[in-house]
Amino acid sequence: MFEVRYTDLLARIGRIKTRSGTIETPYLFPVVDPTMKKQIVSLDEIRSVGFNAVITNAYLLWKGLGTEDDVHKVLNFDGVIMTDSGAYQLMQYGDIDVGNREIVEYQCRIRSDIGVILDIPTKFEDSRERVEYSVHETLRRAWEALDIVERCTTTLWVLPIQGGHHLDLLYESARRSVELPSYSIYALGSPTTLLERFYFDKIVEMIGVVRSVIPLSKPLHLFGAGHPMFIPFAVAMGVDLMDSASYIIYARDGRYMTYRGTYRLEDLDYFPCSCPVCSKYTPHELRETDFITRTKLLALHNLYVLMEELKRVKQAIREGRLWEYLEERARSHPALARAFRILKKFYEKLYRASPRLRPDVWATYILSFDSIYNPKIMEVRRSSLDRAFHASKPRLLLLPLLPWDKPLLESSVYKRVEERLDLSNYDVYGYAPVLGIFNAYASYRYPLSQFESIHDFDERYVDDLLNLATELVYRYINELSSLEEIVIVACTDVYWSSTFTKKFVDLIRNVFGIENVKLIEITCT
Numbered sequence: 001m002f003e004v005r006y007t008d009l010l011a012r013i014g015r016i017k018t019r020s021g022t023i024e025t026p027y028l029f030p031v032v033d034p035t036m037k038k039q040i041v042s043l044d045e046i047r048s049v050g051f052n053a054v055i056t057n058a059y060l061l062w063k064g065l066g067t068e069d070d071v072h073k074v075l076n077f078d079g080v081i082m083t084d085s086g087a088y089q090l091m092q093y094g095d096i097d098v099g100n101r102e103i104v105e106y107q108c109r110i111r112s113d114i115g116v117i118l119d120i121p122t123k124f125e126d127s128r129e130r131v132e133y134s135v136h137e138t139l140r141r142a143w144e145a146l147d148i149v150e151r152c153t154t155t156l157w158v159l160p161i162q163g164g165h166h167l168d169l170l171y172e173s174a175r176r177s178v179e180l181p182s183y184s185i186y187a188l189g190s191p192t193t194l195l196e197r198f199y200f201d202k203i204v205e206m207i208g209v210v211r212s213v214i215p216l217s218k219p220l221h222l223f224g225a226g227h228p229m230f231i232p233f234a235v236a237m238g239v240d241l242m243d244s245a246s247y248i249i250y251a252r253d254g255r256y257m258t259y260r261g262t263y264r265l266e267d268l269d270y271f272p273c274s275c276p277v278c279s280k281y282t283p284h285e286l287r288e289t290d291f292i293t294r295t296k297l298l299a300l301h302n303l304y305v306l307m308e309e310l311k312r313v314k315q316a317i318r319e320g321r322l323w324e325y326l327e328e329r330a331r332s333h334p335a336l337a338r339a340f341r342i343l344k345k346f347y348e349k350l351y352r353a354s355p356r357l358r359p360d361v362w363a364t365y366i367l368s369f370d371s372i373y374n375p376k377i378m379e380v381r382r383s384s385l386d387r388a389f390h391a392s393k394p395r396l397l398l399l400p401l402l403p404w405d406k407p408l409l410e411s412s413v414y415k416r417v418e419e420r421l422d423l424s425n426y427d428v429y430g431y432a433p434v435l436g437i438f439n440a441y442a443s444y445r446y447p448l449s450q451f452e453s454i455h456d457f458d459e460r461y462v463d464d465l466l467n468l469a470t471e472l473v474y475r476y477i478n479e480l481s482s483l484e485e486i487v488i489v490a491c492t493d494v495y496w497s498s499t500f501t502k503k504f505v506d507l508i509r510n511v512f513g514i515e516n517v518k519l520i521e522i523t524c525t
Contacts, residue, residue: 001156001184002219002240008322009350009375010211010238013314016219018113019154020072020080021052025219026235026313028226028306029055029082031245032075035064040248040296041303043077049303052079055243058107058115059086059098071110082114082158082243083107100141101148108152114185115152117145119160121190124197126164134162135173138189142180150182157182158221160189165202167209174213185219185241186210192224200230200339204237208346211238216353228259228309232329233339235313236322237346238353247306251298257305259312260332265298275304320361323350323374327367344373351375364447366403369460371434376447384438385468391476394484397426398469398504400497401435401443402524403453408443416522417489426487429472433461433496437468457496465500466507473512485516491524 006013014025030046033039034056046054054077061067061083067074071081085103098106100118107115118141120134142159149157161177163170177186188210191203203222211220219240225231226244234242250257254265258272265287271278277286277297286294316325330340343350354375364376371377397417405411408430417423428440435448442448476483486508490501501519508517 002217006317007353007355008317008320009236010353011235011313011317011322012238012240013317014219014240016156016241018080018156019111020078020113023053023080023241024314025240026231026310027053027241028231028310029053029241029243030247030303030306031243032056034058034061034071034074036075040251040292041299043075045300046303047077047079049300050307051303053082053113054079055082055084057086058083058103058110058112061110062098062103062106068109071112074110080113083110083112083116084243085116085118101145104145104148104152108148108155112155114156114158116158116160116187117141117149119162119189121160122162122164123190124165124193124199128166128169131162131164131166131169134164134190135169138162139173139176139180142177142183146180146182156184158185158187159183160187160223161210161214162189163206164190165194165206167205170206170209171213174210178214185221186214187221187223188239189223191222195224195227195230198335200233200335201342203230204233204339204342205345207234207237207239208342208349212349226306227262228257228305229261229329229333229336230339231306231309232313232316232322232325233336233343235317236326236350237343244306247302248295248299250302251295254294254298256298257302259305259309259329265294273301273305275301275308277301277304320355320376321365323371323376324365324367327370330370340370344370347373347378351378361446362450364451366434366451366453368454369434369464372436372464377434377436380438380442380445380448381436381468384436384442385471385475391427391479393425393427394480394482395426396473396476396483396486397421397423397428398437398486398488398501399428399430399440400489400491400494400524401430401432401448402491402494403432403451403455405524406443406451407449408440413489413491413522413524414440417520420520421487431465431469431500433457433465436465437472459499461496462500462503465496466503469500469504470507470511473508473514477512483514483516485518486514487518487520489520489522492521493523493525497524 004012004014016023032054119138122131122134161173163173221241222239225242226246256263268283316322330336401408488501491497508514
């Protein structure tokens, strides 16, 4: 049912096979009106943007049309159709006139490709008692519908996980959900009100809790995740599927989506986009159209932006550069910066989920201090000092690795030092901001031989290097009892190198009491 092709962080490019076709993840289902009365953008137009699967509401279909026909025939759409059970209406209006088993049976009869039980969603402002009820009742309903789920095997069934921002309840809900057999997809329920308020940091934490419990072999759906600016963060945390009506809701309100935020149409003089809509119209021309035409064109633009963002994220996963993409995007909006701060708390999970060897990845970008959490860089930092450390010689040499002069053992810095010292008498290590301290022979390995870096490193980077270099010296002393000599090479015209080496020489002499410390100063740029 779910085949994973590429991974990066907790993100996956995968394929979900359904009765009506295959969905490539990460994917977002546009919400469509089952009665088609409010569907300003046709399903043919949605497909033309690149969406081969949509989601509609089984409850509204049942109540509004009373049809028992195949949902594909009703919508005149031969792609994949996911149906929701009416839980959103339950959240909005407090009650609906259909039972759980009844609506699950109905989704089976109308041949939904993906169906959802009638869960009990929660709002952000709900009391803890109300959230506890939603957790227990949703689980009860999942068990209640299990015989239908196991009988209706042509539909992939979704089990929503409740708990909201009450993380202990969310964890318990996820743990108990995993115990249920036969559900193909898990979903994080009720984030809509959080998304509307741009509480992206809370949603990242919720996703992290759920993803830490449910098996990686199962796709995770995020209900109502409709803004392109949050898509990369959700996907990085392990969300495979999303759905949203935001494209049309925003359009009706005259709101224009971009990957960095949302504009009101009346505030735009230029369209920062080259989609078919924005290529044909100016903001002034679009404002002059009638409401229906304007809404339709804005909705189409919003769909193009959503699809474009999905493709950007997939390409970042394919290149092994999703972390770099998150670093870049986190600086485009305060809400994303807060989300990124929470995401970094899950760095161990992201590191463990990322592939160790990917021969097809591109150069690593060092964009900020946050790059130390990039799994590719974490692998370098950990492998240099934590794995099979062995001090073979009582003399230690530290050389700077410069982004424009690599690999280290073939660099001009190494060759100039080689003319002055017999390097066969030294254990040679390199140092560089973010990358840390590493054995010189490792500099041929990715990413030490294949990275691009910023140059304006501040004191944080220097302090990080000091901590790692100090740990290296501790390990040498513990293994060899003494160090006969430490030689440190400084690039006088590179701020981080000259600052680090001067501080490190003082530290070695004053803290370790090692007097035989030599500082070789050279110009490097």
